Amino acid sequence: xxxxxxxxxxxxxxxxxxxxxxxxxxxxxxxxxxxxxxxxxxxxxxxxxxxxxxxxxxxxxxxxxxxxxxxxxxxxxxxxxxxxxxxxxxxxxxxxxxxxxxxxxxxxxxxxxxxxxxxxxxxxxxxxxxxxxxxxxxxxxxxxxxxxxxxxxxxxxxxxxxxxxxxxxxxxxxxxxxxxxxxxxxxxxxxxxxxxxxxxxxxxxxxxxxxxxxxxxxxxxxxxxxxxxxxxxxxxxxxxxxxxxxxxxxxxxxxxxxxxxxxxxxxxxxxxxxxxxxxxxxxxxxxxxxxxxxxxxxxxxxxxxxxxxxxxxxx
Amino acid sequence: xxxxxxxxxxxxxxxxxxxxxxxxxxxxxxxxxxxxxxxxxxxxxxxxxxxxxxxxxxxxxxxxxxxxxxxxxxxxxxxxxxxxxxxxxxxxxxxxxxxxxxxxxxxxxxxxxxxxxxxxxxxxxxxxxxxxxxxxxxxxxxxxxxxxxxxxxxxxxxxxxxxxxxxxxxxxxxxxxxxxxxxxxxxxxxxxxxxxxxxxxxxxxxxxxxxxxxxxxxxxxxxxxxxxxxxxxxxxxxxxxxxxxxxxxxxxxxxxxxxxxxxxxxxxxxxxxxxxxxxxxxxxxxxxxxxxxxxxxxxxxxxxxxxxxxxxxxxxxxxxxxxxxxxxxxx
Numbered sequence: 001x002x003x004x005x006x007x008x009x010x011x012x013x014x015x016x017x018x019x020x021x022x023x024x025x026x027x028x029x030x031x032x033x034x035x036x037x038x039x040x041x042x043x044x045x046x047x048x049x050x051x052x053x054x055x056x057x058x059x060x061x062x063x064x065x066x067x068x069x070x071x072x073x074x075x076x077x078x079x080x081x082x083x084x085x086x087x088x089x090x091x092x093x094x095x096x097x098x099x100x101x102x103x104x105x106x107x108x109x110x111x112x113x114x115x116x117x118x119x120x121x122x123x124x125x126x127x128x129x130x131x132x133x134x135x136x137x138x139x140x141x142x143x144x145x146x147x148x149x150x151x152x153x154x155x156x157x158x159x160x161x162x163x164x165x166x167x168x169x170x171x172x173x174x175x176x177x178x179x180x181x182x183x184x185x186x187x188x189x190x191x192x193x194x195x196x197x198x199x200x201x202x203x204x205x206x207x208x209x210x211x212x213x214x215x216x217x218x219x220x221x222x223x224x225x226x227x228x229x230x231x232x233x234x235x236x237x238x239x240x241x242x243x244x245x246x247x248x249x250x251x252x253x254x255x256x257x258x259x260x261x262x263x264x265x266x267x268x269x270x271x272x273x274x275x276x277x278x279x280x281x282x283x284x285x286x287x288x289x290x291x292x293x294x295x296x297x298x299x300x301x302x303x304x305x306x307x308x309x310x311x312x313x314x315x
Numbered sequence: 316x317x318x319x320x321x322x323x324x325x326x327x328x329x330x331x332x333x334x335x336x337x338x339x340x341x342x343x344x345x346x347x348x349x350x351x352x353x354x355x356x357x358x359x360x361x362x363x364x365x366x367x368x369x370x371x372x373x374x375x376x377x378x379x380x381x382x383x384x385x386x387x388x389x390x391x392x393x394x395x396x397x398x399x400x401x402x403x404x405x406x407x408x409x410x411x412x413x414x415x416x417x418x419x420x421x422x423x424x425x426x427x428x429x430x431x432x433x434x435x436x437x438x439x440x441x442x443x444x445x446x447x448x449x450x451x452x453x454x455x456x457x458x459x460x461x462x463x464x465x466x467x468x469x470x471x472x473x474x475x476x477x478x479x480x481x482x483x484x485x486x487x488x489x490x491x492x493x494x495x496x497x498x499x500x501x502x503x504x505x506x507x508x509x510x511x512x513x514x515x516x517x518x519x520x521x522x523x524x525x526x527x528x529x530x531x532x533x534x535x536x537x538x539x540x541x542x543x544x545x546x547x548x549x550x551x552x553x554x555x556x557x558x559x560x561x562x563x564x565x566x567x568x569x570x571x572x573x574x575x576x577x578x579x580x581x582x583x584x585x586x587x588x589x590x591x592x593x594x595x596x597x598x599x600x601x602x603x604x605x606x607x608x609x610x611x612x613x614x615x616x617x618x619x620x621x622x623x624x625x626x627x628x629x630x631x632x633x634x635x636x637x638x639x640x641x642x643x644x645x646x
Contacts, residue, residue, distance in 0.1 A: 212367050213400040217414035217463070218388040227413075231404045 045162075056289035058278045063282040076289035086290075089265065095180055096187070097248050101241055103188045108195025109237065113229075115196070116203045130193045137190070141257025145188045148172040168261040173259050179266045183255050187248065202236030203229070224252060235313045240307055249298050270294055317378040317470040317503060318343045319364060319568045324373035326359055327529075333359045335527035336373070339364040339472070341520075346494070348514040348535075350550045357507040357584035358397070360524070361473045366390045377470045383546060388419065393464035395545065396472040399456035399480075407459050408444045409437070414467050434462045452595070454481045458489070465496065478513065486510075490517060495506045511551050515539070523547045526542075534595060545642040548575050554602060554613040564632050568646045575636035576617040586631025591622045605630070 005010075013021070021029070056076055060069050080086055111129060132140065147155040148171070156167035160257065164299035172182040199253050205211045206229065252271045253263070261276075268276075278287035320343040326334040334356045341347045349357045362368040365386035375383050381392045393414070396626045401410050411431045411441060415422040422430075423446040438458040443451060451459065451573045457480050464472055477488040478486045483597075497504050508514055514521055515535050522532045523546075531543045535551070542548035560569040566585065589612065593604040601621065605612040605628070612630075622628055 001394040209396055209398060209400045210402060213394070213396060213463075214402075214413075215367065215387045216365055216392065216394045218391075218419050219413070220388075220418065223418075227405075228402060 028121065036126075044094045052288045053292055055285050056292050058285040060282040060285045060288075061282050062278075072285070076286045077293065078289055079286065080293060084253065086273070087263070089268050089270050092180060092265075092267060093249065095231065095252075096183060096251065096267075097245060099181075099209055100185045100187045100189070100191070100248055101244050104138045104192045104195045105185065105237060105241060108192045109233070111192070111201045112197040112199035112203055116200060129196060132190045133193045135190070137254040138257050140186065142191050144189075144258055145173065148182060148244065150174075174263055174267050176263055177261055179263055183267050184256060186258060187254060189249070190254070191244060191247075193235075198240040198243075199233060199234050202233035205236075206232050238305075238309045238312060242302065245305070246298065246302060249294075317613065319471050319503060319505070320376045321360070321364070322374045322376065324363060324370045324375060325361075326363060326368060328357075329370050330426070332527050334363065334370070336528070337524075337529045338373075338534060339395045339522060339529055341503060341505055343503055346497055346504045346506065346517055346520045347508045347520045347522060348518035349505065349522050349524060350509075350511075350514055350538075354526075355524040356527040356644065357524055358475055358488075359527075360477055361394065361505060363509060364471065365389075365392050365394050365473055376580075388417075389472045392473055393467045393469040393471075395457075395460050395464045395475060395477040397475045397477075398455070401456055401459055401463075403447075403449045405448060406444070407435075407440060407448060407451070409444055410448055410459055411444075411462050411466055414463060420467075430466050432525055432597070435467050435497065436490075437465075438462050443561050454485050457481060461489070461493070471505060472497075474504065474506045476508055477506075480507065494518065510552060514551065519537075521551075522551050542636065543644055545575065545638045545644070547572060548636060548644075550639075552577050554578060554615070557610075557614070558638075559583075559607070559610050560636060563610070564635075566632075568637055570645055571637040571638050572640045573638040574632065575638060576612070576614075576632055577636075578613075578617075580632055580635045581612070581614045581630050583617075583628055583630050584631045586629050588627045591624050591626045591628060594624055 010018070014224075026030075055071060057071055058069050059072050069296070081119065115126055115129070144155075147153050150156055150168045150171050152265065153167070153172075155172065159165065160167040170178060172178050172185075210228055211224060212227055219227065250271045251269055255267055255269055256272060259267045261272045265273075271294075274287060274290050277283050277290060319338050321339045323335055324337050325332065331517075335589055337360065339347075349360060351357050359368065360533070362366075363370050366382070366389075370383060373383075374381050375391060377392075402413060405413070408431060411434060411568050414420075415427045415430065430442070431444070435444055438461060440455060440458050442460065443455060443459075448456065448459065457477060461474075461477055478489055481489065484524060496502070497517075506517065518535050520532065521535050521538045523530050523538065526547050529536060531547045533541075538547060539551045542550075545558065549558075557576040558573050559576065561567040561574045564574065567574060570599050587607060589605040589607040591603060592606050592611075594616075595602040595604070601616040603614050603616055603622065605614065607630075614630075616622075632639070636644060
């Protein structure tokens with residue numbers, strides 16, 4: 001009546017299979033359980049990676065699969081690294097990365113710091129602040145196009161309320177100097193809550209008695225912040241930067257919905273540019289080389305960063 | 316160093332009265348130990364003096380000046396917490412220097428270095444100065460916490476069971492060391508402990524708390540020899556005071572309900588016969604577990620032949636303590 005799950009499993013196994021399994025070692029059984037995952041991983045992850053590297057040395061075009069494939073050596077790589085347009089998209093990506101991370105860290109940390117105080121309804125406020133993060137990026141991109149409308153847009157009216165400029169006099173999405181900032185604002189709006197949550201976890205991990213000891217040791221609020229709060233939240237903050245950095249390096253959906261890479265190619269981030277090369281111009285070999293370069297860049301930057309993060313954690 | 320006084324101080328936590336109308340005067344240079352079981356309000360008294368908690372009624376004075384409205388920083392107190400409250404990302408050296416680097420003190424760096432070296436020697440942590448706080452053992456962490464208080468010269472040192480987490484050898488060593496530092500500096504200390512050896516050996520004054528009330532305040536001898544109640548009598552003394560119905564021995568004063576017998580109140584050789592249940596050898600002392608009319612008595616053998624378990628010996632009280640029905644002492 002009170003069987004253990006193991007006994008029940010043993011009874012449920014057909015005798016035919018049970019007889020065959022009995023002779024296997026633990027290691028073999030472990031491999032049997034792990035192999036489906038490994039096969040899946042090889043099929044959808046590792047194989048495409050190797051295949052992409054292979055394609056990056058060819059002139060293959062996916063819309064002409066029957067054409068003979070020629071190996072062109074490093075020609076694709078050479079063309080990419082000397083292409084001025086690609087450097088422009090890299091610059092656009094760097095601008096987007098730098099400002100989104102900076103703003104999200106500053107605002108996110110401040111919000112976390114404010115919400116970490118004990119006040120009535122801070123759970124409710126946390127939920128409200130976190131809402132943008134729960135929306136689909138496509139939806140966010142879409143409705144911000146309405147907020148940015150020069151005639152009816154809420155955003156333009158708010159700016160006009162504070163600065164007095166005519167709301168119809170500027171287009172966040174349409175003007176070349178403003179468009180890069182339009183995507184920075186939306187991404188910050190959407191993902192600051194994420195940084196806030198991570199900072200909040202960091203702040204909550206600092207035990208209260210450390211602040212009590214500091215107060216007895218006559219450290220001012222300012223000194224407590226710089227010598228206790230910031231160093232102890234720093235590993236969390238760096239983790240948030242890592243997550244946001246990786247995410248925004250491959251930013252696609254939000255920006256495509258919002259600006260489509262325009263006007264011209266001012267907001268054409270690398271992943272949008274890459275998609276264009278691969279699936280609009282169908283230069284598959286060239287795009288593969290492009291993808292490999294991006295992968296190496298992001299992988300290199302991330303490993304350097306993780307090393308620094310571990311050093312901070314050890315401190 | 317300063318004189319610290321509490322006047323009719325009360326503190327509520329929600330609907331619990333944690334400190335109940337306590338009036339207490341800690342003379343300059345005194346080593347005051349607060350005794351009481353968990354929940355008696357000992358730690359709350361420390362936190363009220365430090366300013367980490369605000370009192371709901373009454374006044375707190377340091378050197379005659381009311382500090383009830385001051386922040387902890389302005390009260391100039393040092394505190395050792397029961398849990399290791401080190402700054403985990405700082406080295407031992409920086410932990411010790413932390414209070415000295417307060418802008419209020421403006422201590423020059425060579426002075427800081429000199430003080431840290433001295434304190435580290437006293438607490439035997441000089442070889443750990445460059446370690447991070449998290450790389451220390453529990454005992455070392457607590458010594459650093461004590462050191463962080465000792466580097467300062469505050470109005471009063473507040474210590475919340477600072478030695479309770481250390482092993483017996485280190486505890487005995489630091490007990491002597493703390494007492495020596497205190498008398499050398501002429502420091503005023505308020506010390507919370509459960510350990511009666513600490514209370515008896517270090518204190519110039521002992522305060523006994525019961526459910527937030529200060530029930531007796533006096534020298535350790537007074538508390539031990541003339542407790543005002545059964546509760547206070549149970550705080551000090553090892554083996555614990557034996558409490559029996561007063562009528563077990565003849566000669567109880569009128570109104571006495573309970574007789575309190577410390578080992579030195581029990582004389583052998585005449586009186587009522589008791590059975591020896593067990594003999595415990597603790598090295599420096601031998602404890603006898605006796606049984607009299609269904610009551611257990613623990614006492615110490617004071618000279619003479621050592622009785623065997625199962626043997627019968629006669630005992631009678633000498634200058635015992637008598638308590639009435641409410642536990643108050645009457646003789």
